[in-house]
Amino acid sequence: MRALIVDRSAPGQLRLAEAPDPVPAPHQALVRVTAISPNPAEFRYILPGAPDGAVIGWDAAGVIERAAADGSGPAVGTPVTTLGLSEGWAELRAVDTALIGTVPEGADLGAMSTLPVSxxxxxxxxxxxxxxxxxxxxxxxxxxxxxxxxxxxxxxxxxxxxxxxxxxxxxxxxxxxxxxxxxxxxxxxxxxxxxxxxxxxxxxxxxxxxxxxxxxxxxxxxxxxxxxxxxxxxxxxxxxxxxxxxxxxFFEMSGDGIDRDLTWLAAEVAAGRLRPHIASRGSWADAADTLDAVRESRLTGKAVLDLTG
Missing domain, CATH: 3.40.50.720 (NAD(P)-binding Rossmann-like Domain)
Structure with a gap:
């Protein structure tokens, strides 16, 4: 799979490259990611300590490619928005089903990628x-x-x-x-x-x-x-x-019900009752300027990177 990997020699310390496919645990689903939404805190707190070759990233939306082996979580083909402590900035993500929200059919997965952290x-x-x-x-x-x-x-x-x-x-x-x-x-x-x-x-x-x-x-x-x-x-x-x-x-990933919260938020956005503010959107293949803007907190809303190109 392709991923934005940590590379200290690259501009911005990130580059698009091949990385090993994740291997889901029994309680994890495999998600085919279509959009990611980076956060300033990832550059402030996560990137500095990540080793070369690591895949970071908290927010990602896509479609279930393989359901969790333990029977929990959404079925194959379900559009979802996902949260995790790492490994979101990649074409495939193995994610705990407790951190997956289902998305209404036909909703913009780019908009849905802005929801988990913010x-x-x-x-x-x-x-x-x-x-x-x-x-x-x-x-x-x-x-x-x-x-x-x-x-x-x-x-x-x-x-x-x-x-x-x-x-x-x-x-x-x-x-x-x-x-x-x-x-x-x-x-x-x-x-x-x-x-x-x-x-x-x-x-x-x-x-x-x-x-x-x-x-x-x-x-x-x-x-x-x-x-x-x-x-x-x-x-x-x-x-x-x-x-x-x-x-x-406060720590967002403490306590139960994150999957329910993400599902509710996704439905509210899809129905137009909650508005994400997308300040920048483009392909992850040409994301250097956007990533710099996120890193420096120059955006007044969210950035979305579509995994195209």
Whole structure:
């Protein structure tokens, strides 16, 4: 099979080459991949430690080529979207059936490849906030892939959504996704919130935490800023209006039900009720510029690479 393999001598440390076909375990299905969607975190956390010849990649969509030997998961020929810790950027992927979502027939598999990490993180992180109907929810990094999905899902769940994005020119776009307010930083939040979904971390984390009211929760899903967080003296202490606040760490691939979540997300996108924002799409045979843009976090949405050419 062909794959984007790690090669330290190649530009960007990746090149399209032949690689051994994967051998599925009994609980894994073999997927013929048709589209992949790289994430900045793969370049930040996975690529630096991967050996030459390795195949990395979390998000991939395609069609079941061989069903799992243990009888679990979708049947041969089923279109799917898949999640895994590695080996997604290849023509064939062996993937745990617990990490496979089925896709409605005829749906765009390129769009479906954007869902596992970004939409899955948004969905499961919002659940970690608890019930949000009628509550004030702040979403940082709202113009990014996770943020755009989170804004839509939080609004549909009945929350009052405050979207934080550094670029004020994106305000109308974010309101169109369901945001009630758009701010460019912590100073723009004028009233306490019940929950924060933070993907940025770094220097502003303490300030975002300070926006929480009594019983509020901040779910930390990422550290896109790359910076350190320092809380001021007393920043973690309580007062009568800010008791019982918490910071919750997050790992998308923990817990059951990922297959159900991916299946639901795929159906919502196929029906037009949830919109992925694809900022770049092209063939993986000519992907250097796109991969660089993802690596440097220059895209405000997802990149899709079709396995053609």
């Amino acid at each position: 939409a899955g993180t948004a969905l499961r992180a919002l659940r970690a906030l608890g019930p949000i109907l009628g509550r004030r929810v702040l979403i940082t990094g709202a113009s990014g892939a996770v943020g755009r999905f989170a804004v839509q899902l939080a609004a549909r769940s009945g929350a009052y959504v405050i979207a934080a994005a550094r670029k004020p020119q994106l305000a109308d776009e974010l309101r169109g996704l369901g945001a009630d307010e758009v701010v460019t930083g912590p100073d723009g939040v004028t009233a306490r919130v019940d929950g924060v979904l933070d993907q940025v971390g770094g220097p502003d984390l303490a300030a975002w935490f300070d926006t929480l009211g009594e019983g509020g929760t901040l779910v930390l899903t990422g550290a896109a800023s790359g910076g350190a967080t320092a809380f001021p003296p007393g920043g973690l202490l309580a007062d009568p209006t800010r008791r019982d606040r918490s910071i919750v760490t």
